Amino acid sequence: MERKLPFVLAITGASGSIYGLRLLQYLLEMEQPVELLVSRGAKEVMATEMDLHFAADLKPELLTFLSLPSSAPLVLHRVDDYGASVASGSYPTRGMAVVPCSLGTLGAIAAGLSESLIHRAAAVCLKEKRPLLVLLREMPFGQIQIKNMLALSEAGATVACASPAFYHQPQSVSDMVDFVVGRTLDQFGFDHSLFKRWKEEVQPLNVPGKI
Numbered sequence: 001m002e003r004k005l006p007f008v009l010a011i012t013g014a015s016g017s018i019y020g021l022r023l024l025q026y027l028l029e030m031e032q033p034v035e036l037l038v039s040r041g042a043k044e045v046m047a048t049e050m051d052l053h054f055a056a057d058l059k060p061e062l063l064t065f066l067s068l069p070s071s072a073p074l075v076l077h078r079v080d081d082y083g084a085s086v087a088s089g090s091y092p093t094r095g096m097a098v099v100p101c102s103l104g105t106l107g108a109i110a111a112g113l114s115e116s117l118i119h120r121a122a123a124v125c126l127k128e129k130r131p132l133l134v135l136l137r138e139m140p141f142g143q144i145q146i147k148n149m150l151a152l153s154e155a156g157a158t159v160a161c162a163s164p165a166f167y168h169q170p171q172s173v174s175d176m177v178d179f180v181v182g183r184t185l186d187q188f189g190f191d192h193s194l195f196k197r198w199k200e201e202v203q204p205l206n207v208p209g210k211i
């Protein structure tokens, strides 16, 4: 059987940590190997927004929270571990998503900084011409952020915003989250049925457990 390339997911300290967690849950449900990076800011936001207070050993707690077995194909990296697999371009991956992406991380990636493994892994994706997506959650944007978004887009990244649509008639916050997560999966060519597509007659099927 063909080996699935790992997917790099970074969760940073913008509001909307639920987007990153739901994306992680869905990828792992699909048995997609994930290399996960969680910034200190993200942990702070998760505590505020989702009442999630992780102890030192984040991985088992995350898997329990996401109702996933300990066998889920998840590798968690410390963000100061520059010796990690994803710090090198010779380690093949399917691409990387930063969900949600804080304005600080946007600026660091746009400037080519390597102050955390998240920035380094993103720089690796850009130099190796692998897909990189940053999902921002902000309003309004200042000129500096708009320039940073343009710089990243010109460098080959996909710049997205957590803006749920309403044409699929969401009934809950969870439906709105799934729309944004589904559109994120679309950018990497992952098959999913997280929301009813425009002009699609059938209801979405086989949606794994929601958060």
Ligand SMILES: Cc1cc2nc3c(=O)[nH]c(=O)nc-3n(C[C@H](O)[C@H](O)[C@H](O)COP(=O)(O)O)c2cc1C
Residues within 6 Å of the ligand: 011, 012, 013, 014, 015, 016, 039, 040, 041, 042, 044, 045, 048, 049, 101, 102, 103, 104, 105, 137, 138
């Ligand atoms: C509850 C909470 C919500 C936040 N929301 C945002 C946000 O939406 N966008 C943003 O850029 N920063 C936000 N921040 C600030 C970032 O977490 C902070 O700038 C952090 O240093 C970002 O670092 P990181 O990119 O390494 O996670 C928020 C912080 C907290 C505590």
